[in-house]
Amino acid sequence: MEGSCAGWRGHIIVCGLDDVGLRTVEQLHLAGVRIVVVEDDADARLVRVVRGWGVPVVVGSPRLVETLGEAGLPGAVAVICVLGDDLHTIEAALLTRENRPDIRIVVQLRNAAVGRALSALSISVLDVAGLSTPSLVEACLRTGTHELDLDGTRFVAAQTVADFTGPLRSRYGALAPLAVTSADGLEIEVCPGRDHVVRPGDVVTLLGTAPELEDAGLNSDTTVAASARPNWLRRKLHVAQTVLTAVDRRLAYALGALFFLLVTAMVVLRLGYREPDGTRMTLLDAGYFAVETIGTVGFGDFYFRDQPSWLRGFAIALMILGVLLATSFYALLTNTLVSIRLQEAMGRRRLTQLTGHVVVAGLGSVGVRVVERLHGAGLDVVVIEHDESCRYADQVRDLGIPVIFADATLPRTLDRVQLAEARAVAVLTSDDLVNLETGLAIRDQLGERASDVPVVLRLFDRTLAATVERNFNLGLARSTAALAAPWFVGAALGLDVIATFYVSSQLMLVGRLTVAPGGGLDGLAMQDLSARTRVVAISRAEGELEHPPRRNTRFSAGDKAYLIGPYEELLQVLRRDDRTQPLGHPLRRRVADPRPHG
Structure with missing residues (x-):
């Protein structure tokens, strides 16, 4: 099967099969997009999983033009480079640009300076740590709000608990409902209609501008509450x-x-x-x-x-x-x-008087972003890191944040960082097993406060994350790969991804789509879209932002539509509008997590 890829047309090449690479391939596959994977040193189990989906894997270096040619580079519409080594990623991206000046290229890169240089070559540069940080911080702070900038207008997705029985429109009017989670947290209705009936205790997520939310009696402030900020005194x-x-x-x-x-x-x-x-x-x-x-x-x-x-x-x-x-x-x-x-x-400042702080375990590329964002919000932060040669330690110390080099699973370490007085804990190492072990140790150490202190775990395996939340009562498990993969998929397919965030256990994607002339959306009415997709605003060619659009409003060529929903649904909308995309296989609604266990 791999030998026939050289003549393919309209497909996407994914270079790299670890972490974000696997999630990206999975989501493209679910969206019905033809894919070719290029990897010279992949885990054999992952290769078997991908080939089991019917996705060909070209074994070879993506830094060689022969390998890219075997993957069908002349006929591809996009190349996604998510290799584990930044230098290899740069080489593959530059080689692709030299041979296909017109192709979309999306890369994962951590180095900001090199990223700016690649952006000048019309290469989309994305950083997994930066993309996943906002969701991790929101989970720590339990703000329940998500700020979005749509065409220069500030929108806020806010959560509230229903205190009545009746349709959504009777209480929240024109606010766009994004999700309704049952009081027990077991059921979630994504993008329900305004006639959807809620009951006391249901958690409702609504989208609107700040004035609209305030008129409905909802808090639109996405920052840390003033009472939670340590004041100067x-x-x-x-x-x-x-x-x-x-x-x-x-x-x-x-x-x-x-x-x-x-x-x-x-x-x-x-x-x-x-x-x-x-x-x-x-x-x-x-x-x-x-x-x-x-x-x-x-x-x-x-x-x-x-x-x-x-x-x-x-x-x-x-x-x-x-x-x-x-x-x-x-x-x-x-x-x-x-x-x-x-x-x-040395990161050993005495912390006996510290209260209301956030404990962060793990100071990698994700951990340092979370620490900086929490510090910028005015919160006290304490970091636990196992590796004394951590490259980010000095960067964090320069902010006046103590770094403790110790094992985060030990009660002595947790006592040292005043876990009993913490307001939240984020466990962000790059090892799923270490994060799970640390989370369990923290839960045991917190004792009766375990239900009051949010513990956020960074996990790769999406199924493991859901299982941990259900069975171990560890709080919130977040997959950075799952949060970042939609950005890579959207950039490759032409969808401008604005944000990703969780509503309960459902990952939501916010994207901007420019309606193609003669495409599947040109002239289509809002009500004919998927029920699980919400069009929250339309920017007309004249520059006017229409919010909220009515059900009978129709798309026109050149319109910029702002959509929110599960990524599978948004990708289907994108493919419906793009006449150049091959049909591929139909979207699969439910699949098991592809990562092998064992």
């Missing part, structure tokens, strides 16, 4: 508490002794010292002299030659004791400040 108190907990007890003793000596000297000088005219030293003068003596400054303002012998002896003792105590205090203070700095540099 709390930050100052936290800094003071951190310093106090790090202070050596001997420093307090030295400071106390200095204060006692100062007070004693002021009293003695006030009562015993006499000016030449017989007047006593004022209290201010006594304090001034005591401080300059202890500080070894000695400006010669006061003379003791004519004072009683006992007072001259006291002055000598004051100088000696003052020097000894001041020197000890300076040494202990320096040691404390250096210790605090070293503890921060």
Whole structure:
């Protein structure tokens, strides 16, 4: 079968079969698109799965023009490069561009500088970490809202709990319903009509502009609530508490002794010292002299030659004791400040006073993006990382965020980061088994608070993620590959993907589609689209944004339609509009997760 690909037309070539590559192939396959996979070092199990779908796999390097030719590059409409090595991805993309200047090329790349250079060559550059971060942060913060920018207009998808029985339109009017999740969380209705009947306890996700949501009594704020933000006073108190907990007890003793000596000297000088005219030293003068003596400054303002012998002896003792105590205090203070700095540099700052923070386990490319976004939202963050040579550790420390190098599954480590006082936990290593083990350890450590603290797990396997949520009560499992794959598919097929986010366990895709002249959507009415797809706005050729469009509104060539729904449905809409796409096989509604287990 692989040998016949050279003569194919209208297909998509996917280079790479790990992580996002497998998910991309799966989604293209479900959408009925013809695909050829190119991989020179793929897992044999994954190759068997893909070939079981009827997708040919060309074994060879995508960095060779012969291999790309065998995959049918001359007749392909797009190439997706999702190789594990950035350098190999760059080579494959540049080689493809040289041989097919007109073809769509989509690449996965983590290096921003190189990505900008490739973008200048009309190559779409996507970063999995950046694409999946918003959904992971939303799961941590439980905001229940998703902000979307549609043609310059701010829309917000907000969740609310129904408190009535009746149709959606009776309470929410013209707001576009995206999903209704039953009170028990077992059933979800995607893109229901406004006549859909809800019951108390159902979770309703609605889309509208901020004013529309506020008119309906819904919160449109997608940022962290002000009460959740640490204010400046709390930050100052936290800094003071951190310093106090790090202070050596001997420093307090030295400071106390200095204060006692100062007070004693002021009293003695006030009562015993006499000016030449017989007047006593004022209290201010006594304090001034005591401080300059202890500080070894000695400006010669006061003379003791004519004072009683006992007072001259006291002055000598004051100088000696003052020097000894001041020197000890300076040494202990320096040691404390250096210790605090070293503890921060090593990620071991004492966190005993920290509350309402987010614990992030795993500081890879995804973890660092999540940490930066949480920090930007004004939240305290603590990072646990197993690898002391982590490349992102210094980047995070520069933000003032402590990094603890330890095993996140150990109770001692979790106690150290004040897990009992945390508001959320994100487990984001690149190993599914480690994430699952860490999540279970965190659940056990949280005890009764397990239901109140969201624990977000990064898992590759979509079926495993759903199973973990149902059976282990671990909170929210998110597949970064599943979140990112629709962006690659959409970019390859000509759909501008704007966002991906979860509604309960359903992954939703937000995309923009330009209606092709003479295509399947040209002249079609809204009501004739799939019931599981919601057209939330249409930008007409004249520049006018129509929101919300009516059911009998018809598409016209050149319109930009903004759609929301499951990615399978949106890809079917895209293929319906594109007359150049081969028909392929029909969309399959339900499939098992393709990743082999074992």
